[in-house]
Structure formats: structure tokens, C-alpha cells
Amino acid sequence: MLHREFVCLVGLLLLCEGQGQGSAASEPCDDFTDLDLTHCLLGTSLYVRLLLYTRSNPRCGRELSHQHPSSEPLFNLSRPTAFVIHGYRPTGAAPVWIDLLVRLLAEQEDLNVIVVDWNRGAANLNYFIAVANTGHAAHNLTAFIVNMQEEGASLDAVHLIGVSLGAHLAGFVGANLKGKIGRITGLDPAGPMFTSATEAERLDPSDAMFVDVLHTDMDSFGLNGAHGHIDYYANGGADQPGCPKTIFSGKSYFVCDHQRSVFLFLCSLNRTCSLTGYPCASYSDFLDGRCLQCEAFKPAPCPVLGYDVSRWKDTLLGLGQTKAFFSTTATLPYRKASYRVDMVTWNQYLRWGAVYIRLYNGRNFTETRIDHKLFRFEQYTTTRLLAQFDEDVHPVQKVSMRIAIGNVMGPRYKIRLLRIRLIPLDRPERPALCRYDIIMEENMDVMFRPLPCDAHL
């Protein structure tokens, strides 16, 4: 525990190296409060600013009056409003993602995007003070939304997007308004100080009509568990690919996993990645290929992370709470090319094995190793695997496969397959690929040309 606290402290100090961002516009813009390390060290007292961005001023914020929101001519109360709420700011600098998030949100639909700038209050070396400030900031924001409502805005059209500590802040606002807010999106809700919190003390599904949460760092700065109508767990929700494993990597060791939630959300807003979440009991079940069908959502596909949830919202509300899993690559566009692999053997005796698959498209290839456990090959029974490739190799011209049984000594077994079928997931336009009647000798690569599966059967 002491060690962990030390690590956190060092992390905070490293975070303080962050850089601020300034905006260069001719007319005076109200920008995000830029503080520095001095403020962090001395501590800041809570001061909430609300900065409005719309399609007419996507890069130049306008500070809104708390009492009379509609006094700002650009603020159109008949439009839906999205609030962007940042989290703990140990450096005092503006979050690196804030400008992009605002711009991408404004691109989704004609919105009022309001940045809730509580940097004075969140910037403090002492995390506990920032946590204490969330409650006060939430009261402040609640009062503002009530004013908005009095001036004609609808609570249904309010969407709070909270990052880390901001996710809990959004939850408090939602609870203050009796859960009548349209939607809360929590991006890796903060974990420290909230691990044993009751539902009233953290973000929970009753805080809004629809709550969606993305988890990326549950094992350190993020909060473990399920807190929304749908909880997405990227790569299981704890460690993200491409994030450093040791403290020697400096600042990114601390922030990489946690910040990935924002980058995944940005990427989904940007349409550069479409991340489908597969509802499942656990990440390991998902990796074992047990949750690749989304019967509950038919005719819609499985839920996709992002801004537009209209296709799944009603089903998800009916289901109560849903956990959805997906895997990503280390860098943009994060998406993995996933296939469901079904194999049927006619071997009389049961065999167990790990599977390695390579896809070739003539120029390059991509490989996956499905060896986190041994899979069961039983006569006339379908063995189902989830094969996730880092690259989307398309069209697939050749497939190379190997089954490792793990015998050090003894005979070389053969796995005789009646059929192997590769079904591209989240790409309904692509045909399923099949190959029939092949023999796989243990630890030997078998290369074959797949053909489109038989459509009649």
C-alpha cells in the first residue's frame, strides 16, 4: 500500500510536466483555465467556468453566465447540450484531448458543447482535495442545468461526458437531478477513493436515463466493476496494449492506460475506429469465443462504442446492466480484425490444442496466436475460437494454420478436420471463408486457399 502511494505521488509529479495549450484567435476567446505547477503545489480553490462551443465557434470558447445561460447569443437552448467534464488535474495544464473532443462532438450533431472547466479545484497535488471538490462542483453544475431547464432546455437532451473524476462528478449531477438527465458517458471513472463507495457516492445507472461507461485502467486509476447500463471493457478493462509495463517509461506509465479511454472514445467519434463490444460475463469468456453472437440486439448488431447509441439503448435499458468486451491494438485505429473460427473434427479421440492462424493477402500477412488455453477438439463437435488479428488483411487469399498440442515426447498427433470456417465479425458485407477436409499434423503449418462458404447450407 505504501509503495503504491509512493508510485502515485511520483506519477503526479511527472504529470506536472504537462504542457498547456493556447488558442490563437483574433477575437478574445475564453479558453480553458491554464494553471501551472505552482498552483498545483499551493492548491486551488474551486471555481467552475462553463465554456460554450458550437458549430459556429468550434475553436473559440465563450464563457457562460451561471445565472443567465441564455444571455449568450450562441447558446441555443433548443439544441441538445453535451457537457465535457474533465477529471483530476495534477499539473494544472489543460487536458491534451479537450480541443479535439469538443470539435468532434460538435461534428456529431448540432450541439451546444459546454466544457465544464473546474481546473481551479481539480488542480491540486492533494488528490483528496480534488475529490472533495467534485461534490461542490456538482452542485454548481446542477444549479446551472436547473437554470437552463427554467429557460426552456429539456433534461432529456442533456448529455454529460465525464472523464475519470469527472465521471463521478457527472454522476453526482445526475443524482442531484433525480436521474432525469438524458445520458451520462463515463470514460474510465476514477478508482482511488471510490473503490468502496456506495452507489450514491459514485457514478451508477440511476444517475441518468442512460449511462454508458468505458473502462481502460481498472487496476490502478480506474474503478473496478460495472457502473452503467452498458460498461465497455477495452482489453478486459485493465491493461492496454502499447502502454508501458514499467516505471522506467516515465509519465506514460501512469497515464497511458487511464487516458486510453479518452482516445478510444475520440477515435470512435472520429469514425476512424468502430469498436464493437460483445456482451459477455467476463473477458476470458469473450476471448474463448463464447460471446460472439448478439441475439439480444437483433436486428441491430452488437453495441458499438461511441456517440450514437440509439440502436441499442432500448434493449440495453431492458437488460438492466450489460458488460461488453472488445480487444484493441496498441495504436490508431485500435480496431482488431476479428474472426469467429469454427472447426469440426472427425478424430475418434479427444484432443486438446492451441491454434495459430496466419492470413495472407498476397502482399503481407497477419498472425494471431490463440494459445491462452488449450481448445477441445471432439469428434463431430464444433470448436469455436475468436481469432483477432492486428491488421485487417483483405481479401484473404491464403490461410496458414497450425495446431500445437503441447506434447514434448510421444507420437505426432493429427487433427482431422471436416471443416474450418472463418467468419469475419462486425463486417457483415464480407463473405465467410471455408475449407473442407484437411489434416493438420501437430505443430506443422498447413496452408490452404479458402473459398467462400456454401451459401445454401
Place this chain on the structure above:
Amino acid sequence: MSMELQSLGTNRSNGDGADHVSASEQVQNGSTPAEQNPLLSPYPENNGDTIIQVSEDVSTERRKRKKKVVREVERLTTALNAKVFWKCSVWMTILFLLFFIAAVIFISIVLCSVFRKDPDDTFDRSSYQIPRDFNGSFRLTNQVSAEELLTSSNQSQVLASQLQKKLYGLYSDSPALGRYFSNAEIYDIRNGSTEAVFGLSFLLPRADQERLRSFTLSRQLVYNVLRQALYDQDTNPPGALYIEPGSLQMN
């Protein structure tokens, strides 16, 4: 005894550890007072004495034990060197036995993996008696026109036997279907040698018939084994026997 006294005296004068105090008291109750010894006698020397004194008891015990061990070893060596027969002593025999056991294990593993009969490769074809037939058709794209064919029915017969050979080879080489395959026939070549009608016959064992019918000898597998062979055909350039994969029908 005097050694002991000397050392303890020094200990005291140096104000050394507390555990020595009780020991020195015992000594004082004895006879010679500690003050008799020079107070400024070099510390390490005396201290060293103490250690020697203490270790003396231990070393005698050790020496005894060592002697015992040596005796044991000697006894063992003579036992091991005893001749079993001719020039072979006991240790040679033991070593040989160990080596022999290892060799037996190793050889049996190797033999097992080399001579292992794969249960999936052993079958008795004579027990396969239940027939299962499939019929189908496919289109040839690179054949000569209809008029030409009418002139020589011989040509169509040649074509039929070529196709039959192709089908026969394909199914008898199939790992899953080969053992059940009995015959392939081209019944007819229609539409001026562009469409071929064929029949395939298989023989099934009586045992496990139902599962074989629905998996291995299912229409799906029999059909797709041919279909995938058609997809594998050389298309550049397509040979005279090129069959259009999409044209394959079977039931």
C-alpha cells in the same frame, strides 16, 4: 580453566556483551579473580582464545563424526568394489542397470511414436456395406461447340472418362471420404458437351451410421470437397477440363 578465566576477565574489562556477564559471575565464584590478568592485554588475542576454547568441544565432536563418516565411506567403497563376476564390480553393475532402465524408457517412447497405429487410420473396408449415393451436375466452359460433338460421339466418351477419372482421383484421395468412396460415374454429357451429369457412390459401415451420414458423409461435405477442388483449379489459363465452380449442383 585458566584459559577460561583469562578470557572472561577480558570480556568484562572490555564491557563486552551482556551474555558474557552471567558466565563471568560463575567464574568469579570459582577461584582466581579476574583482576590478576593484565587489563590491557590485547583484545583480539584474548577474544580469539575464547573462540578457540568454545570451538574445541565442537571440533572434537566433529572429528569423531568425521571419523565415523570416513569409516562408512570406506566400508561402502569396499562393498562397491566387490566383484560380482569376472571383472565387474558392484558399482559397475548399478551404473549399468540405471543406464539400462533409461535406455528402455527412451527406446519404448521412440518405438511407440514410430509404430503407433493411429486409430483414425485403421479401418476395415470390407465391413462397409450400406450404400449412400449422390448425384449432381456441373458445367464445362472450355469445351468444343455442340456441332463438333455431334460429329464424334467418340469425343464425348473420351471426355466422360477423363472427368470420371478426375472425380475418382479426387474422392479416393480425400482423407475423410476416401475410405468410404466406392465409385464415380459420368452418366451423361448434355448440351453439347458443356454440362456433365455424374453420380458418386459411397459405402458406409453399419456402426455409427447416423453420425457418419450427418457429418462425414453429409451432402455438405461431399459437395464441398468437390467444390473446393473446383476453386483450386488452374484458371490461368483454364484447361480444357475446367469446370465452372458456380455451376456445381448436387443432391
